[in-house]
Amino acid sequence: MAQWRNGNGTLTVTDAREGQGARAPETPEAPAIPLRIAATYRTRSRGLLGQDGIDGALLITPCGSVHTFGMRFTIDVAYVDRKFNVIAVRTMKPGRLGLPRLRARHVIESEAGAMETWGLRPGTRVSIVQEETDRVR
Numbered sequence: 001m002a003q004w005r006n007g008n009g010t011l012t013v014t015d016a017r018e019g020q021g022a023r024a025p026e027t028p029e030a031p032a033i034p035l036r037i038a039a040t041y042r043t044r045s046r047g048l049l050g051q052d053g054i055d056g057a058l059l060i061t062p063c064g065s066v067h068t069f070g071m072r073f074t075i076d077v078a079y080v081d082r083k084f085n086v087i088a089v090r091t092m093k094p095g096r097l098g099l100p101r102l103r104a105r106h107v108i109e110s111e112a113g114a115m116e117t118w119g120l121r122p123g124t125r126v127s128i129v130q131e132e133t134d135r136v137r
Helices: 039-048 115-119
Strands: 007-016 031-038 057-060 075-080 086-092 106-111 126-132
Touching: 007 057, 031 115, 039 106, 075 115, 075 126
Parallel strands: 031 057
Antiparallel strands: 007 031, 007 126, 057 106, 075 086, 075 106
């Protein structure tokens, strides 16, 4: 199991069927989406609260449910399982409580409409690469 740390990374959306023999439709190379990673209790609790927007996305891990109380903008939420398959994608307005997803291990949040442009939908797979940071001990 990967040890996630707070920081930055990149998110890439791929078709989950690619490795299973089905031919994926002809699409241009998937773009690398800038990603913030929230892995500690404090950063997971804070999430996107108090912000006016986000460039890219936020990965909250571990996480199976989110809320938008105190949010200033509408967000897209993708629930992702341990193998990084997207279980569900929902759009949530401020002041809402999302239903928990039992198989979800991670949640990806972005501004409303962004996930549709990235092609992120249930059944797709995402890959996440965390940037290496030099830690001062």
